Amino acid sequence: MRTTLFIADLHLSETTPAITDCFLRFLETEASQAEALYILGDLFEYWVGDDDNSDYFWSIKQALKALVERGVYCAFINGNRDLLIGHRFEQQTGVKVLPQETLIDLYGRPTLLLHGDTLCIDDVAYQAYRAKVHNPRNQRIYYWLPLWLRRRLVAKIRAKSKQGKQQKSAEIMDVNEAEVARVLRQYHMPLMIHGHTHRPAIHQIELDEQTTQRIVLGDWYTQGSVLRVTEQGVALEQLAFKK
Incomplete structure (x- = not known):
């Protein structure tokens, strides 16, 4: 049976061996x-640049290869x-x-793929930050920095982001439904698949007298989360961590 799989928000790092082990087993099976x-x-939990060839990141690259x-x-779409x-x-x-926004044909069904952070427009502070880090000029300046300094800078940003999330409501960090509708209309897509919000679900949306779907992928914090799509249908599935 023809099968296409979708995952997101694994946040792999050397400090989360259970997630890493589950992911590597998933690739092999x-x-x-x-x-x-x-x-x-x-x-990944963080990515300081493609020139980071530490043993951990290299092992993940080799497994994907x-x-x-x-x-x-x-295929991969960049996350935040x-x-x-x-x-x-x-x-x-x-x-x-x-x-960042990719259209595919998924067994005859036009589908929009994206990470999902661009849909969370109520989080104004995050969107301002996102605009800065996606600016090509800022990225060039960042890459001029030595690798050790980039690692330190990213660690600082991660700590600040974690602290900031504790002060935000769950609603602010979720998608804006009007923005979802706008994007679906823009691309004329009957199906959208994204991650980022860590709220796995299959949403049915009535839009312009048509039923569309928005499928949200789950994170891998406590178990693996996979969307399995075949010509017969879709299913969100969990993968257990090894005990």
């Missing part, structure tokens, strides 16, 4: 039997934690880095 795997952002070499199409994944990562892994 379910993903290796699929037609395609789409990673919709925040694969092995999946691609088995003939599985693998790993927005600097780029061309060198693509070369090292064979994983295709896609635009």
